[in-house]
Amino acid sequence: MIIFAAILSFIAVLSIVRREFNPAYKISWIIMVAFLPIIGPLFYLIYGKMSVGHYLRQANKRSSRDITTYLHSFEKNIEIQNSDFKKMSKYIREITGMPVWDKTATVIYNRGIDMFEAMKQSLSKAEKFIFIEMFIIAEGRMLEEITQILIDKAKSGVDIRFIYDDFGGSARIPVGFKNRLTKNGIQIKTFNPLRPRMSASINYRDHRKIIVVDGNVAFTGGINFADEYINESIRFGYWKDGGIKLTGFGVFNFTLMFLNMWEILNRAIEQYDKYLPTIEEETDGFVLPFPDGPFDGHQTTGNVYLKIISSATKYVYITTPYLILDNELLVGLKIAAMSGIDVRIILPHIPDKKLVFIVTRSYYGELIEAGVKIYEYTPGFIHTKSIITDDILGIVGTANFDFRSLYLHFEDSCLLCNNSSLIDLRNDFLETVAISHEIKTDDLKKEGIIKKFVLSILKVFSPLM
Incomplete structure (x- = not known):
């Protein structure tokens, strides 16, 4: 039985490694396969293949x-x-037409x-x-x-x-x-x-x-x-x-x-x-x-998000109900903030999915340390998905800042440039910030050792959520 489990795990790991996909997603599956013999590989073979019919x-x-x-x-x-x-x-035209x-x-x-x-x-x-x-x-x-x-x-x-x-x-x-x-x-x-x-x-x-x-x-x-x-x-x-x-x-x-x-x-x-x-x-x-979806393998929305962030010279304002980032977006946000760009993100204070909210919070410390300002919408739940930079570029659409939207789901977005609606979007963001709570480093220090340990474990498996 042990030999069978080892062979099954080895085959699953080889399958994961040879695939062209986000490294964080691969790492999550490899850890699951390694620590859950038989169950992990079988779960991957059923749910992790990521192949569209x-x-x-x-x-x-x-x-x-x-x-x-x-x-x-x-x-x-x-x-x-x-x-x-x-x-x-030009990039969007090349991928989507x-x-x-x-x-x-x-x-x-x-x-x-x-x-x-x-x-x-x-x-x-x-x-x-x-x-x-x-x-x-x-x-x-x-x-x-x-x-x-x-x-x-x-x-x-x-x-x-x-x-x-x-x-x-x-x-x-x-x-x-x-x-x-x-x-x-x-x-x-x-x-x-x-x-x-x-x-x-x-x-x-x-x-x-x-x-x-x-x-x-x-x-x-x-x-x-x-x-x-x-x-x-x-x-x-x-x-x-x-x-x-x-x-x-x-x-x-x-x-x-x-x-x-x-x-x-x-x-x-x-x-x-x-x-x-x-x-x-x-x-x-x-x-x-x-549009975006799993057919083309390009993660078009995520790449455009990243390009918008890297183009900023003054500010980047983001609203999203969930924040489960791949390494590229995480690094992009940190670089922008450390370069002096005013990077702010508004998230819910009252979550609709508690486990996803816990994982979302696991990204707070790293982002805040880099200079990103994180706000939680105090009155309740914010579900708007938007990004705007410098009053010049922005997106309003259906894609969250998480793995499911950027890698698995069929989504749609509207990219705007030099459009008067960007000013409306910015003004609403600032009005929402005014009634939201900014998360500080001291807020995160209040978390106990056990909670921090659980957050670390959940963060490892966040690409699968």
Whole structure:
């Protein structure tokens, strides 16, 4: 038995070492395999292979190729002065095919209820189509009001398509929800349905939150269809969330992101010309909405985060509900702070996932020692995902600063450059700092030896959380 366990562990370690993946992720699995003979290797073989299903990979390859080819006809000679944004946009275009757009208006929302009301107004005005891609859907006021608008619009002939993630929606979805939508002429698809078997595919979730109306208006950000996002129900104190609305040419990237996922799930080929924007707004800087996911192996969002941090000359402001960093982002934040950049991060004070919150706190000491200022949002839970630097560059989207968002999940983000919404984003950050508690070194010294030991252990396995 001992020999068998040793051989199994050896095979698992070889498999881990030879893979092209983040070193921290490899180290976590190697330690688990070494200290948990038989159980560790078996757990890795089932959950750690990180291989996306062959069909999904091939379907995405086909759809992404078609979209990229189509987008070549939209090559625009947009003059970009900012060299950092120019490099980022070229990188994103190379990986995802998504172009930069001007002639797009943006609005930042810093309260879930405000964004919810704006969503309803836009959905109620739909004339041609509505595309929705959501991670969590839960029974309650928010979902019911959205659903009623969708049913009314479907009856008037609007083409409505709805994608939701089964992991995010299965526990709290209303009974008969899918049948209700289908009976009223709404097309609905479930991403990666949960099945009663052990499989690594459970790791891959559609964490995107996209709403597109008539190809002219799009929403994204942290908000799902559940009542806690609008504080209709109180779960973890006041829930601070937000996002962004786009109107104009830049919406087309979100439309294509949705159609890419729809083609994968529906095994269909779409005519992209049918969904082009018809509204041209005044140019207010540049927008570049882009997707990310485990198909390409590039960790696009994380790399763009890193580039934004390294481009800063004055400040970097980050809001995120979770902070489980790979070595590259950790070092990038520390270098920025030690170079005199004002680096601040706002995190929740009341967590929604206690274990993840404990791991998040394990990064505080190293960051604070380097000069990063860490704040906890005292009124409750902050779920906004954003980064902004120097009033020039920023991102609002769905990706957290953790391994799951940056390596496993399907995410969407909107990169902004020289956009007036960046000022709104900065002002909201500073207002939020004013009602948050700054974590000091003395706060961390209060932790006992046992807690520090537990934190050290959890930090080793943080890439697996």
